[in-house]
Amino acid sequence: xxxxxxxxxxxxxxxxxxxxxxxxxxxxxxxxxxxxxxxxxxxxxxxxxxxxxxxxxxxxxxxxxxxxxxxxxxxxxxxxxxxxxxxxxxxxxxxxxxxxxxxxxxxxxxxxxxxxxxxxx
Amino acid sequence: xxxxxxxxxxxxxxxxxxxxxxxxxxxxxxxxxxxxxxxxxxxxxxxxxxxxxxxxxxxxxxxxxxxxxxxxxxxxxxxxxxxxxxxxxxxxxxxxxxxxxxxxxxxxxxxxxxxxxxxxxxxxxxxxxxxxxxxxxxxxxxxxxxxxxxxxxxxxxxxxxxxxxxxxxxxxxxxxxxxxxxxxxxxxxxxxxxxxxxxxxxxxxxxxxxxxxxxxxxxxxxxxxx
Numbered sequence: 001x002x003x004x005x006x007x008x009x010x011x012x013x014x015x016x017x018x019x020x021x022x023x024x025x026x027x028x029x030x031x032x033x034x035x036x037x038x039x040x041x042x043x044x045x046x047x048x049x050x051x052x053x054x055x056x057x058x059x060x061x062x063x064x065x066x067x068x069x070x071x072x073x074x075x076x077x078x079x080x081x082x083x084x085x086x087x088x089x090x091x092x093x094x095x096x097x098x099x100x101x102x103x104x105x106x107x108x109x110x111x112x113x114x115x116x117x118x119x120x121x
Numbered sequence: 122x123x124x125x126x127x128x129x130x131x132x133x134x135x136x137x138x139x140x141x142x143x144x145x146x147x148x149x150x151x152x153x154x155x156x157x158x159x160x161x162x163x164x165x166x167x168x169x170x171x172x173x174x175x176x177x178x179x180x181x182x183x184x185x186x187x188x189x190x191x192x193x194x195x196x197x198x199x200x201x202x203x204x205x206x207x208x209x210x211x212x213x214x215x216x217x218x219x220x221x222x223x224x225x226x227x228x229x230x231x232x233x234x235x236x237x238x239x240x241x242x243x244x245x246x247x248x249x250x251x252x253x254x255x256x257x258x259x260x261x262x263x264x265x266x267x268x269x270x271x272x273x274x275x276x277x278x279x280x281x282x283x284x285x286x287x288x289x290x291x292x293x294x295x296x297x298x299x300x301x302x303x304x305x306x307x308x309x310x311x312x313x314x315x316x317x318x319x320x321x322x323x324x325x326x327x328x329x330x331x332x333x334x335x336x337x338x339x340x341x342x343x344x345x346x347x
Contacts, residue, residue, distance in 0.1 A: 052153075053161050060163070063151065064209060071133075071211040074140060078128045 126293060130286065133213050145215050148202035171198070178340055185240070186347040189340075196225070197336040204285060204328030208321070217286045222278035229339045230274040237346025245346060277338055284331050288324045295320060 007019055008026045015023045027033065049059040072079075132141045155164045174197055179190050200216060207214025215221050237245035249266040250259060295317045302310035 052163070055161075060151070064206075067147065067206070068209050068211055071209075071213060074133045074135060074213075075129065075211055078125070078131075082125045082128070 201332035226274040226277035233342040
């Protein structure tokens, strides 16, 4: 009971995972209170990441991370073809000996499967 | 494998549009400008770096050479920031393209040469013949000096391209080797991983050093011609 009383005053980061449902129920669930909670959360994010005067290095790191993700999206197809290339390297011939064959990336895998005795990993 | 190794050096396009333009402009978008005396931390740090570079680079020049201050400081900041951004995973580095480096080196070198011919014609022509040359060697030496003059922009561009490209290729290869070795022999993979970490630290240094070397050489050519 003593923990329930002190739970209300705690901030989100200090609440333990098991106490989370009771903490949420204890909070101000009026529309004003809910909006206020989201507003406070957004203000924290804004002051840390976006506000140039009060911000930390997190803001620039966010931009760099977005740039990395963007570059990954640009090179996704090339990486996909590289992944598919590995299937072509493990093609096994009729007599059981493994041949290392590289085929062009645009050849679909379905043809390899239909020729029989193709093991993919 | 060979095709995949150089796939990261292809200029990126998105639905036919060259995205490389945005990638080249990205470092300038990340550098701030402020008209306040006391700015925030990032801008103060940037001002400190620019001041250090300016003092280091421009102190040897005459007033005529110091008119190139903006050009040279912009050059070193651009090359340095582009190289550093290229060290992030999956990103494209514009300075790996010989076309771009030639586009930077040839106009700058040509500018310095024309400046020298325009303002100090005799002194510039005198550079083609070192002092104390034996008379029979003069024709050959003038040819050699002319060739060495025209090699300068090529060397500038190729040096930057080769250094950055080689570094990125090495990182790709050693990274690929580490991945493959993880399933075969973890202790060897650990050694290759340590090599990869050391190489990455080296690449950070190389990124900045190459920018400095490029700008220093342009500044030297300018100093010779002003």
